[in-house]
Amino acid sequence: MEFTKWQGCGNDFVLFDCRAQEPEDYAELSRKVCDRHYGIGADGILVVLPSDKADFRMRIFNTDGSEAEMCGNGIRCFARFLYDYKLTDKLEFTVETGAGILVPKIILADGKVTGVQVDMGEPHLLGEEIPVAGFDGKKVIAEPITVAGTTYAMTGVSMGNPHCVVFVDDAEKFPIEELGSQFEHHAMFPRKTNTEFVEVKDRSHVRMRVWERGAAITLACGTGSCATVVAGVLNDKTDRKAEVQLDGGKLIVEWAENNHVFMTGPAELVFTGEIAE
Numbered sequence: 548m549e550f551t552k553w554q555g556c557g558n559d560f561v562l563f564d565c566r567a568q569e570p571e572d573y574a575e576l577s578r579k580v581c582d583r584h585y586g587i588g589a590d591g592i593l594v595v596l597p598s599d600k601a602d603f604r605m606r607i608f609n610t611d612g613s614e615a616e617m618c619g620n621g622i623r624c625f626a627r628f629l630y631d632y633k634l635t636d637k638l639e640f641t642v643e644t645g646a647g648i649l650v651p652k653i654i655l656a657d658g659k660v661t662g663v664q665v666d667m668g669e670p671h672l673l674g675e676e677i678p679v680a681g682f683d684g685k686k687v688i689a690e691p692i693t694v695a696g697t698t699y700a701m702t703g704v705s706m707g708n709p710h711c712v713v714f715v716d717d718a719e720k721f722p723i724e725e726l727g728s729q730f731e732h733h734a735m736f737p738r739k740t741n742t743e744f745v746e747v748k749d750r751s752h753v754r755m756r757v758w759e760r761g762a763a764i765t766l767a768c769g770t771g772s773c774a775t776v777v778a779g780v781l782n783d784k785t786d787r788k789a790e791v792q793l794d795g796g797k798l799i800v801e802w803a804e805n806n807h808v809f810m811t812g813p814a815e816l817v818f819t820g821e822i823a824e
């Protein structure tokens with residue numbers, strides 16, 4: 548199987564074009580390929596498929612083989628693959644994802660791709676939409692969650708996939724390695740969760756570190772950055788447009804007045820190769 552390896556802010560993916568032929572087991576493929584010692588090494592795999600609803604369909608699988616509804620850094624890489632490898636000549640196209648049909652736009656300067664902006668659609672805020680247990684019909688804003696004996700205030704946001712945003716005093720010092728998995732598997736989250744630990748620098752700059760569902764600590768999370776800015780607005784901590792500083796780079800996120808979230812950032816090819824099935 549031919550593959551291309553991509554990264555967006557250090558969140559890395561192995562991409563397979565499966566329009567003509569699909570592997571038997573995506574979960575198994577993802578676990579094998581993502582392994583950083585015995586495989587290629589990545590935070591997930593991205594799969595290009597045909598769609599009867601949009602120009603293309605994207606599927607994303609985490610390192611543990613679980614399938615996620617959406618991936619923000621992944622969809623920028625996916626879009627750049629489609630454009631660079633001439634699967635489309637459009638600068639703006641539609642992609643069917645588990646979070647609905649989303650619209651990436653290739654950004655050019657002097658004929659060169661400098662990044663990708665994605666209309667990530669509308670955030671979902673009700674308990675049953677995220678999902679957060681016990682919050683049906685209600686938003687989950689600064690609600691208490693107890694992990695390892697300490698109670699934190701968490702805000703729930705779905706960008707198609709579930710996010711729990713926790714504002715902290717010092718993102719660098721927060722013990723993510725120790726506590727991340729306990730947030731992921733907390734009883735409040737029936738489909739588990741991604742958790743963002745966020746330090747507000749000022750109303751338009753935040754520092755965010757992440758523990759991802761199915762992938763543990765990664766250098767960046769695009770949907771998590773979108774959830775962070777939405778949570779920042781809901782908690783009156785940020786403006787609707789902010790720069791999110793991640794371990795592996797930065798993203799610009801805007802929760803526009805039409806309720807859509809726009810994410811802008813890089814997507815870079817790392818290398819290409821072939822694996823024996």
Ligand SMILES: N[C@@H](CCC[C@H](N)C(=O)O)C(=O)O
Nearest residue numbers: 615618619620708768769770
């Ligand atoms: N890194 C991604 C999110 C990948 C999926 C996530 N781990 C989940 O299970 O929801 C991003 O950039 O959004």
